Amino acid sequence: MPLDARIEAVTAKIEERSRDSRATYLDRMRRAAEDGPRRAHLSCGNQAHAYAAMEGDKDSLVEARAPNIGIVTAYNDMLSAHQPFKDYPDRIKAAARRAGATAQVAGGVPAMCDGVTQGQVGMELSLFSRDVIALATGVALSHNTFDAAVYLGVCDKIVPGLVIAAATFGYLPGIFIPAGPMTSGLPNDEKSKVRNQFAAGEVGRDKLMEAEMASYHGPGTCTFYGTANSNQMLMEFMGLHMPGASFVNPGTPLRDALTEAAAERASQITALGNEYRPVCDILDEKAFVNGIAGLMATGGSTNLVIHLVAMARAAGIRIECSDFAEVSAAVPLMARVYPNGLADVNHFHAAGGLQYMIGELLDAGLLHEDVQTVAGDGLSHYTQEPMLGPDGFAWRAGPKETQNDKILRPASDPFQKTGGLAELSGNLGLGIMKVSAVEPERHVIEAPCAVFHDQEAVKAAFRAGELNRDVVVVVRFQGPKANGMPELHSLTPILSVVQARGHKVALVTDGRMSGASGKVPSAIHVAPEALDGGLIAKLKDGDIVRVDAQKGTLDVLTEGVADRPAATPDLSGNSHGIGRELFEVFRQTAGPATAGAGVVV
Numbered sequence: 001m002p003l004d005a006r007i008e009a010v011t012a013k014i015e016e017r018s019r020d021s022r023a024t025y026l027d028r029m030r031r032a033a034e035d036g037p038r039r040a041h042l043s044c045g046n047q048a049h050a051y052a053a054m055e056g057d058k059d060s061l062v063e064a065r066a067p068n069i070g071i072v073t074a075y076n077d078m079l080s081a082h083q084p085f086k087d088y089p090d091r092i093k094a095a096a097r098r099a100g101a102t103a104q105v106a107g108g109v110p111a112m113c114d115g116v117t118q119g120q121v122g123m124e125l126s127l128f129s130r131d132v133i134a135l136a137t138g139v140a141l142s143h144n145t146f147d148a149a150v151y152l153g154v155c156d157k158i159v160p161g162l163v164i165a166a167a168t169f170g171y172l173p174g175i176f177i178p179a180g181p182m183t184s185g186l187p188n189d190e191k192s193k194v195r196n197q198f199a200a201g202e203v204g205r206d207k208l209m210e211a212e213m214a215s216y217h218g219p220g221t222c223t224f225y226g227t228a229n230s231n232q233m234l235m236e237f238m239g240l241h242m243p244g245a246s247f248v249n250p251g252t253p254l255r256d257a258l259t260e261a262a263a264e265r266a267s268q269i270t271a272l273g274n275e276y277r278p279v280c281d282i283l284d285e286k287a288f289v290n291g292i293a294g295l296m297a298t299g300g301s302t303n304l305v306i307h308l309v310a311m312a313r314a315a316g317i318r319i320e321c322s323d324f325a326e327v328s329a330a331v332p333l334m335a336r337v338y339p340n341g342l343a344d345v346n347h348f349h350a351a352g353g354l355q356y357m358i359g360e361l362l363d364a365g366l367l368h369e370d371v372q373t374v375a376g377d378g379l380s381h382y383t384q385e386p387m388l389g390p391d392g393f394a395w396r397a398g399p400k401e402t403q404n405d406k407i408l409r410p411a412s413d414p415f416q417k418t419g420g421l422a423e424l425s426g427n428l429g430l431g432i433m434k435v436s437a438v439e440p441e442r443h444v445i446e447a448p449c450a451v452f453h454d455q456e457a458v459k460a461a462f463r464a465g466e467l468n469r470d471v472v473v474v475v476r477f478q479g480p481k482a483n484g485m486p487e488l489h490s491l492t493p494i495l496s497v498v499q500a501r502g503h504k505v506a507l508v509t510d511g512r513m514s515g516a517s518g519k520v521p522s523a524i525h526v527a528p529e530a531l532d533g534g535l536i537a538k539l540k541d542g543d544i545v546r547v548d549a550q551k552g553t554l555d556v557l558t559e560g561v562a563d564r565p566a567a568t569p570d571l572s573g574n575s576h577g578i579g580r581e582l583f584e585v586f587r588q589t590a591g592p593a594t595a596g597a598g599v600v601v
Helices: 005-017 019-034 044-051 058-063 083-098 121-141 158-168 188-199 205-215 227-237 253-268 285-298 303-314 321-330 345-350 353-363 379-383 455-463 489-500 580-589
Strands: 068-073 102-108 148-152 174-177 384-389 392-397 421-426 429-434 444-452 471-475 505-509 522-527 544-548 553-556
Touching: 005 019, 005 285, 005 321, 044 058, 068 083, 068 121, 068 253, 083 102, 083 148, 083 253, 102 121, 121 158, 121 303, 121 580, 148 158, 148 253, 158 174, 158 227, 158 303, 174 253, 188 205, 188 489, 227 285, 227 303, 227 353, 227 379, 253 384, 253 392, 285 303, 285 321, 285 353, 303 321, 321 421, 321 429, 345 353, 353 379, 353 384, 379 384, 429 553, 444 455, 444 505, 455 471, 455 489, 471 489, 471 544, 489 505, 505 544
Parallel strands: 068 102, 068 148, 148 174, 421 553, 444 471, 471 505, 505 522
Antiparallel strands: 384 392, 421 429, 429 522, 444 544, 544 553
16 A cells, blocks of 8 residues: 555654655764774773673673663552563573673663552652653763663653653664553452542542542553553554564563564674664654654654654654544544443453554555664564464464454554644634544534633632633643643543533643543643743633634634733742752743643754
8 A cells, every 4th residue: 555645744744844854863873883883982981880780791891892772761669560671681681691792771860650650749740750861861871882882661751751862862773662551450440440440539539549449459461551652553554663562561481572572683784793773863854754654643642743843853753633633534533441431451352463554554544664673674574463373472473353352453454533622713823633533523512711820729610610611721821830740630520520510521631631631621731831821811700712623723712812911829839849940941941832841852
């Protein structure tokens, strides 16, 4: 099937927009690569420091003939998704030795859990942690002793931060190694039901805790299709995982085999061999379009709209919000995974998963096949699935038919003809809405607004019965410059209750929602943000706001709003406590959401 003309057009637009910045980036990467293996330029003293603790590997390292793989790990044992990484370095080192290479832990990066910080002050550091991760990875790789790198990370900001760094060190080959999702626990819809019952005062905290613990119950990624699992999808669609690596459960023989295969492959694609595959050549415009297409086909996290822009900038590529909308218009929604449906990622994987989906989209001409990946030339490598058989570990052709059409459908018979995202623009600015989880009859909401400056004020109004009406809830001063752009996911249960009572309700905010954003229509990432001249700063209670995902508009209909002075709330409380004082320079220098809300890119 030839490439769809719409995908071809948006790719050409990105290539033209990025022509100068991409050329500058690639020239920088080529010049860095020309220096040859990093260790060749270190003094004897430099190298002695680097190898002092590497008993058994010193001779190989000194000779500089065997590839040396740097391991960058986001391990900690508070995050269920990252706890399995504890034993990965030893497994990677052993696999590297069998392949004639060496490996060292280059450094660790922080990994915070948005599930722990949802609705808490710590969430104000979450988005900025992405840039900290990129910086920490830069420190790790600055020792300049590595021929390739492997990146151990899964969750919300961790993978985007690692990708930003991998692109910055793009002359090095790099492979991303995941840990996989936890096994299925309490179904996500049942957990959500209990959350809504608690918000409505129908059950106590004991029942809420019981439900939460039954849902989040063991090692691995949370099983709903939020940002963490969207990240894993992205790494396959963009060719940075080993094929089929995303959704194999941790602690299984197949997961161990995939980790070892990644270490072996990393040793094969360095400049010391005959198949040099630097990250800079993998992360091109086509790879990013493929990633956006995957996001739309799966109904993935809105957080990736911010992260993909930032990741692309690190590779000299300029992506705009309109690119997501154009790809969304071309790519069908093929999956129903919670919160877009009842299934979790384990069910999605069993139904055929990414291998089936990538094959379908390639056959429909909705993905670029002609890309470089860590597995080889061509995205068709990612239609293969890993297996352990009598003859050991190998890849085989992935499924050609869906195993459950209530979860995964062919591109020719999708759940909906367009992807899961709508761009909204109007006098309130530019925003996005995840429409894949929202019923079509709720795609247009027009109602008086109720304006708030923080989540707690919304919750207080709900408890006081002030939201029992048709209402557009506006939560402003939640952008990156104001307070780090925290997720507002803790508002989902109470707004869901208002909606379930028969009212028309929508959320408009310059902040973010969780990757598990639910069924309430939400115009998010509104830019310019309130603190940066956005009209959202001039809204007052009762102004009529229209959120229209069908026409792609976001407007205040009340006249005279632009003539008002902007609200000037006291934001001094956002500047200290739980480490916020350390991030003042980030708040001062962060870019807008439309540019990735970045500090380092």
